[in-house]
Amino acid sequence: MERLRILVLMALRSLGGHKIKGLIVGSLLAFGTFLFVMGTTMLENIERAMEASITKSITGHIQLVSKKAVDRLTFFGPEASSEQDIGVLEDFARIREVASEVPGVRAVVPMGRYYGQPILNTELDEAIEALEEAFAEGDAARIEDRIGKVRRMTATLREDFERVMALSREDDAENEKALAALERVTSEEFWTSLREEPEEGLQFLSFEIAKLSDDESMIYIPFIGTDLHHYAESFVHFEMVQGEMPPPGTRGILMSQAAYDMHLKNRPARALDRIHEAKTLDGRTIADDPVLQDLVSRLGEMTAQVTMHLGPRASASLDEELRKRFPEVEGDLDDRLAAFFELDDENFAERYEFFQKEIVPQIPLYRVPVGSTFTLRSMTKSGYPKAVNVKLWGTFRFKSLERSDLASAYSLIDLASFRDLLGLMTAEKRRELDAIREEIEVAEIDVDDVEAFLFGEDPVIEVASADSDLDLDARLESLDRAEAETPDTFDPAEIEKGTILNAAIVIENPRAVGEVVTRLQEVFDREGLEVRALPWTAVTGIIGQLVVVLRAILYVLIGIIFIVALVIINNSMVMATMDRIGEIGTMRAIGAGRRFVLALFLLETLVLGFFASALGALGATALLAFLGQTGIHTHQPFFIFLFGGTALHPEIDLANVLWGFVVIVVISVLSTLYPARLAAKVAPVVAMQGKE
Amino acid sequence: MSPIVSVENVVKEYPLGKLSVRALDGVTVSFGEGEFAAIAAPSGAGKTTLLNLIGCVDVPTSGVVRIDGQSTSDLNDAGLTALRLHKLGFIFQSFNLIAVLDVFQNVEFPLLLQGGMTKKEREQRVREIVEQVGLEKQIRQRPNELSGGQRQRVAIARALVTRPRIVLADEPTANLDSTTGTNIIELMKEINRKARTTFIFSTHDPKVIDQAERVIRMADGRIVGEESRLSEGAA
Numbered sequence: 001m002e003r004l005r006i007l008v009l010m011a012l013r014s015l016g017g018h019k020i021k022g023l024i025v026g027s028l029l030a031f032g033t034f035l036f037v038m039g040t041t042m043l044e045n046i047e048r049a050m051e052a053s054i055t056k057s058i059t060g061h062i063q064l065v066s067k068k069a070v071d072r073l074t075f076f077g078p079e080a081s082s083e084q085d086i087g088v089l090e091d092f093a094r095i096r097e098v099a100s101e102v103p104g105v106r107a108v109v110p111m112g113r114y115y116g117q118p119i120l121n122t123e124l125d126e127a128i129e130a131l132e133e134a135f136a137e138g139d140a141a142r143i144e145d146r147i148g149k150v151r152r153m154t155a156t157l158r159e160d161f162e163r164v165m166a167l168s169r170e171d172d173a174e175n176e177k178a179l180a181a182l183e184r185v186t187s188e189e190f191w192t193s194l195r196e197e198p199e200e201g202l203q204f205l206s207f208e209i210a211k212l213s214d215d216e217s218m219i220y221i222p223f224i225g226t227d228l229h230h231y232a233e234s235f236v237h238f239e240m241v242q243g244e245m246p247p248p249g250t251r252g253i254l255m256s257q258a259a260y261d262m263h264l265k266n267r268p269a270r271a272l273d274r275i276h277e278a279k280t281l282d283g284r285t286i287a288d289d290p291v292l293q294d295l296v297s298r299l300g301e302m303t304a305q306v307t308m309h310l311g312p313r314a315s316a317s318l319d320e321e322l323r324k325r326f327p328e329v330e331g332d333l334d335d336r337l338a339a340f341f342e343l344d345d346e347n348f349a350e351r352y353e354f355f356q357k358e359i360v361p362q363i364p365l366y367r368v369p370v371g372s373t374f375t376l377r378s379m380t381k382s383g384y385p386k387a388v389n390v391k392l393w394g395t396f397r398f399k400s401l402e403r404s405d406l407a408s409a410y411s412l413i414d415l416a417s418f419r420d421l422l423g424l425m426t427a428e429k430r431r432e433l434d435a436i437r438e439e440i441e442v443a444e445i446d447v448d449d450v451e452a453f454l455f456g457e458d459p460v461i462e463v464a465s466a467d468s469d470l471d472l473d474a475r476l477e478s479l480d481r482a483e484a485e486t487p488d489t490f491d492p493a494e495i496e497k498g499t500i501l502n503a504a505i506v507i508e509n510p511r512a513v514g515e516v517v518t519r520l521q522e523v524f525d526r527e528g529l530e531v532r533a534l535p536w537t538a539v540t541g542i543i544g545q546l547v548v549v550l551r552a553i554l555y556v557l558i559g560i561i562f563i564v565a566l567v568i569i570n571n572s573m574v575m576a577t578m579d580r581i582g583e584i585g586t587m588r589a590i591g592a593g594r595r596f597v598l599a600l601f602l603l604e605t606l607v608l609g610f611f612a613s614a615l616g617a618l619g620a621t622a623l624l625a626f627l628g629q630t631g632i633h634t635h636q637p638f639f640i641f642l643f644g645g646t647a648l649h650p651e652i653d654l655a656n657v658l659w660g661f662v663v664i665v666v667i668s669v670l671s672t673l674y675p676a677r678l679a680a681k682v683a684p685v686v687a688m689q690g691k692e
Numbered sequence: 693m694s695p696i697v698s699v700e701n702v703v704k705e706y707p708l709g710k711l712s713v714r715a716l717d718g719v720t721v722s723f724g725e726g727e728f729a730a731i732a733a734p735s736g737a738g739k740t741t742l743l744n745l746i747g748c749v750d751v752p753t754s755g756v757v758r759i760d761g762q763s764t765s766d767l768n769d770a771g772l773t774a775l776r777l778h779k780l781g782f783i784f785q786s787f788n789l790i791a792v793l794d795v796f797q798n799v800e801f802p803l804l805l806q807g808g809m810t811k812k813e814r815e816q817r818v819r820e821i822v823e824q825v826g827l828e829k830q831i832r833q834r835p836n837e838l839s840g841g842q843r844q845r846v847a848i849a850r851a852l853v854t855r856p857r858i859v860l861a862d863e864p865t866a867n868l869d870s871t872t873g874t875n876i877i878e879l880m881k882e883i884n885r886k887a888r889t890t891f892i893f894s895t896h897d898p899k900v901i902d903q904a905e906r907v908i909r910m911a912d913g914r915i916v917g918e919e920s921r922l923s924e925g926a927a
Contacts, residue, residue, distance in 0.1 A: 006804040006805070006807075009804075010804075013792050013793055013797065014792050016792060017791060017792020017793075018792070582788065583790055583791065585788075586784070586788040586789075586790065587790070587801075588749075588773070589747070589749050589776060589782050589788075590776065590777070590781075590782055590801070590802050590805070590850065590851075591773060591774075591776045591777025591778070591802055591805045591806070591854075592773070592777075592805055593769075593770055593773045594769060594770075594773075596805070683749070684749040684773075684776070685744055685749040685750050687749070687782070687784060687788055688740060688743070688744055688747075688749065688784065688862055
C-alpha cells in the first residue's frame, strides 16, 4: 500500500515535471474519449430516433412476407418498387390469428405496396362542367362568372395553340381544325348564342374544346393497401391533417399531405409555398439559391393557373389591385400577375401574404378536393389495366416527419380497392373460382388465367371436360362484373380473409425484435404457413443500412484515432524514456527495482489516461446534456428523418460514458507497455556515465 | 576487524566488438568500516569500473566482490538492488538528481523506496540531513534552481539519508570549482568522522587526494600503490 502510494506520488511528480508531454498525450486521450462518448451516444440516439421514424409510421417492427418471395421486400431506396416480386400471403385472417398469439405482438396490420395514376379532369373540363351546372341551376350571376372562367381558359388555350403552331410551321389538318374550333369559342358571337341556346354551345365545348387541353405530366401515387383503421391505430406516428377517416368497411384513399401538396396542389401556390419554406425554415435566399431562382422564373409562366380560375369579379378586383402596384405594366391581368411573381428576397414576404389572403380563397387550391372521388388507374400484377373510383377521405402525416422524405413516400388505400387494382383475390372471389374449378374440372386456374381469359386474346384455361354444358364465359364475366361495379362498402371481416402482399407487426418492446421474429417464425413453421418474419432493418433497404454505415464510419474513425493515439503515446513515451535514461539509471542505482520503474511508467500514463479520459468523458457528457436540453435542430429532410423530427434531444447512456473512459484508459496503458519495459531494462550503471 | 568491502582478484572485461577490453586486471583491495579512502588514477585506469563493482551496479567477470560479507556474484538483479538500497549510498560526478523532484523529495526518495517509515519519521530524517548539508533554506527548490555545489550537497544528503554503511563517490568534485570542491570534501569528511560511514571516492584531483586518509593508486586496471596519510580510521 505504502509502495503504491509512493508510486502514485512519484508518477504525479513525474507528470508535473514533464508537462508538455503530458499535455500532448493527455489532449489526445481526452479527445479520443470525447469522440468515443459523443459518437456512440449520438449514434445510438439517431438509431433509436430513426427506428421510431420508420417503425412507427410505415414498416412496424417486423414484416411478414411469403416464403415464396423472389425479391426481398424493400420499402425505401432505389430497389424499393412495386415491381418487386414478393409473392402473396394467401389468408391474412389466419396469419393474424396465428401471429397475434405470439407473446409480445401488439398488432398485425395487412399491407401491400403499389402505385396508381389518378385520372383527373383537366382544369378546362372542370370549368365546363361548372358552367353546365350553373346553367342547370339557372343562376344568372353564376353563369356569368363561369362563362368568364371558361372564356379566359379558352383564350389562354388559343394563345398556346397559336404559339405552338407558329413554332412547328407545319401544316397539320388536326391543328387547323383545332384552331378553327378555338377561334369560334373565343368569338363574342359564340358566347352570345351560348347564353340564348346553351345546349349546343356546351356540347361544342365538351366535345371539341375540352379535349384540346392536355394536362400536366403523369402523376404516380405510391400507396400502401391496408386496413385504414387498423393502420391508424397501430402506427402511432400517423395523424390526420385534413378530412376524416372513412367509416369502417368503406372504400377510400388517404393521401399523405406531402404527396397531396406535391402532386395535386395548385402549381403557383405550391411553388410559393416551397420558396416560403426554403426562406423561413432553411434560411435560403432567392439571391443565392439557384433552385429558388428557377422556381421564381417558372412562376412567371404559371399565371394562367391562377387567372383561369378567377371569376369575372375576382379577376376584376385582382386586376385593379395589380394595376395600382404595377401602373407601368401594359397588357392584361396575366402580364400584371407575371410582374407580381417577379419575386426577390425584399418583396417575397409581403407578396406571399397577399397571395394567401387575396388570391388563394378565389382559386381551387387542390385539383382533387378532400371529400371528392377520383379514378385511380393501375396495372394489375399480370399486366392488365384496372381502374377504381376512390374517394379522397382526407390527408395524413407522420408526426414530426412532415418535411422528411418519408412523409411523401406512401399514401394509404383501403384493402378492397387495393386488391382490385392489383387483381388480387378476395376470399369470396376465390371461393367462386374454386366452385367454377370444381364444376368444370379445370386442372389449374388462377387469377392470371382469369384475367387473360377476360382481357387477353388467347384463353389459356384448359377445360378438362369438353362436354361440360357450363357457360364458362358467362360465369367468368359475372365474376368480373362484380368487380367492375365496385360497391362503396365491404365487409371488414370478410376482407381480412383475402390475399395480401405483406403484413406489418407492431410489438410491445422494440428492443425484443429479434426474439419475437424467432418466436413468430417458429409458430408459422409449426402451423405450416408459408410466411417469413423479417425484422424492420431487413426491409428498409438503403435507409436501414444507413445506421450500419454510420456506425462503421464512426468505428473506423475511432479506430484510426486509437491507432494514432497508440503510436503517438508509444513514440512520445519511448522518447521520454530515452530522455530519462539518466534519471532511470540513477533511480536504479540508488535502489529502485525494475518492477518499480515498470510500474512507475505504467502508472504515469494510467494517471494521465485516467484524468484526461475523465475530462474527455465529462466534456462529452456536458455537451450531450446541453444538447439534450436545447436539442439539435434541423430543417433538412434527411436529418429530420434521421432525428425522427426537427430536433434531436440526445439522451446520455452511462454505459457509453463508462465504455469510453475504460477503453481510453486501457489504450493508454497498452501504448505504454513497450516504453515501460524499455525503461525497466535501463541498467543502473548508466547512472555512472550519464549526465544529470 | 573484517573489512566491510573486500575485492579479491577481480577481473572485469567489457566486450568491444569481437575483442574484449580488460578494465580491471586482478585487483585485490579491501576497505574497513569508517575509512575515508580515495582511489586515485588518471582517466581510463579503471577507477570507475572498480567503484561500479563495489557499488553493485555491475558484477565482476571473475574474482569476488564482498559487501559486508556478501558476494555480489551470488545475487540476482533484485538482490543487488536491495543491497544498493540498504547498504550503499551514491554520490555521482554529475550529481544525478531527479529533475522533477525538489530538494526534499530528492532526499526523501531512497527512504520511500525502502519503506517502513511513517511520513513524520521520514520528514524528520530528511530535514535533519538537509540541515546537516546546509540546505534547509533551499529545501523546496528544484535542482535547476541550485548551484553546482548545492546540488552536490543534495546528492550527499540523498546518499546519507538511509544511513548506509558505505558511501561511494565517483569524482565528486570534478564538476565543481576548487573552493566548492574543497568544501564538499570537508563535508564528507565531517560526516565520516561523526557517523563512521565508510567513504570511498575516486578522483584525480591532487587537492582532493590530499584530504584522503588512504589513497589507492591505479594504472591500467591494476593497483599500483597505496599510501596511508593518517593513522586514525585507517585499516
